[in-house]
Amino acid sequence: xxxxxxxxxxxxxxxxxxxxxxxxxxxxxxxxxxxxxxxxxxxxxxxxxxxxxxxxxxxxxxxxxxxxxxxxxxxxxxxxxxxxxxxxxxxxxxxxxxxxxxxxxxxxxxxxxxxxxxxxxxxxxxxxxxxxxxxxxxxxxxxxxxxxxxxxxxxxxxxxxxxxxxxxxxxxxxxxxxxxxxxxxxxxxxxxxxxxxxxxxxxxxxxxxxxxxxxxxxxxxxxxxxxxxxxxxxxxxxxxxxxxxxxxxxxxxxxxxxxxxxxxxxxxxxxx
Numbered sequence: 001x002x003x004x005x006x007x008x009x010x011x012x013x014x015x016x017x018x019x020x021x022x023x024x025x026x027x028x029x030x031x032x033x034x035x036x037x038x039x040x041x042x043x044x045x046x047x048x049x050x051x052x053x054x055x056x057x058x059x060x061x062x063x064x065x066x067x068x069x070x071x072x073x074x075x076x077x078x079x080x081x082x083x084x085x086x087x088x089x090x091x092x093x094x095x096x097x098x099x100x101x102x103x104x105x106x107x108x109x110x111x112x113x114x115x116x117x118x119x120x121x122x123x124x125x126x127x128x129x130x131x132x133x134x135x136x137x138x139x140x141x142x143x144x145x146x147x148x149x150x151x152x153x154x155x156x157x158x159x160x161x162x163x164x165x166x167x168x169x170x171x172x173x174x175x176x177x178x179x180x181x182x183x184x185x186x187x188x189x190x191x192x193x194x195x196x197x198x199x200x201x202x203x204x205x206x207x208x209x210x211x212x213x214x215x216x217x218x219x220x221x222x223x224x225x226x227x228x229x230x231x232x233x234x235x236x237x238x239x240x241x242x243x244x245x246x247x248x249x250x251x252x253x254x255x256x257x258x259x260x261x262x263x264x265x266x267x268x269x270x271x272x
Contacts, residue, residue: 007223010041011048015227018052019234023060023194024242025133025173025254026261030122033167034265037119050205051224055231057201060194063239067195088147089195095151096158096175097199103162104203116166123265125168130258133173136180137251144183146192153182161196168262171200176251186246194239 017035021028036044061068067086071093074086115121149157160178164171172193179189245253 010036010039010044011223011227012230013039014044014048015052015055015230016234019056019059019231019236020238022053022056022231022235023172023197023239025170025176025251026258027122027126027164027168027170027173029164029167030126030170030261033117033122034119047221047224048227051228052231053201053205055228056235057198057205058228059232059235059239060197060201063236064191064195068198071195092146092149092151092154093195093199095154096161096196097203099155099158100161100164100200101203103165104207107165119265120269121166122168123262123269125163125166126258126265127262129163129169129173129177130255130262132177133180133251133258134255136177137186137255144185145188146184146195149179149182149184149192156182157192157196161200171197173254173258186250187243190242190246 013035014032017031018028021031032049036042067089070084070086071090074084074090077084078087078090157175157178160181161171161174163169164174172190175193175196176189179192180186184192
């Protein structure tokens with residue numbers, strides 16, 4: 001993949017797109033499908049996919065390193081049948097993650113991947129969830145925090161998160177929609193979404209790695225390392241921007257972008 005100029009451009013572009021879009025409510029999966037399609041690039045390979053997800057995982061764990069450290073401590077304490085102040089948050093993250101894992105397992109049983117990746121599906125998902133994000137974000141007065149969520153609220157967010165298996169929905173966007181519906185403050189909703197990305201990325205990356213390793217074709221070379229490093233840097237920038245933005249403004253900027261993207265895709269499919 002690094003042997004030619006186009007290969008280098010493709011790797012750099014996809015790594016930066018993955019890094020920037022993973023934590024913004026605009027769907028990284030949709031962008032990773034659309035950009036190679038528009039550019040007429042060959043499939044980048046699952047090693048690159050895994051590498052960029054490892055990069056974004058590293059970024060969110062570094063940015064929220066204090067929370068990750070405390071949650072790790074809470075996990076080991078739970079294994080020893082002890083509680084810490086962060087045990088409730090750990091439980092909420094686990095409860096919210098279970099539906100996504102179950103839905104992912106069910107989805108692998110059905111051969112609908114090509115349908116889910118269709119441009120019209122991505123377009124409508126992009127638009128529908130843009131409208132939902134706008135509607136739930138209308139009230140600026142919500143003050144709820146993650147620790148006030150409760151297991152029922154975490155389960156509800158987890159169920160909404162399952163829609164992220166449809167490209168164009170956005171895992172981050174779905175989590176924010178669920179959190180805002182429950183009255184969570186904007187920055188808290190973004191924070192919970194990012195913390196939820198850790199088990200989600202671990203689950204998806206672990207499944208892909210095991211699947212590829214079983215074929216004996218797992219080979220991380222210079223291209224994968226480059227992609228992972230670039231995705232890491234881009235993801236750190238994306239996280240910092242999102243947290244800065246939602247502490248001062250609404251999610252409307254992302255709604256507008258999604259509507260423009262979805263509208264453009266519909267024009268491409270039905271009007272081009």
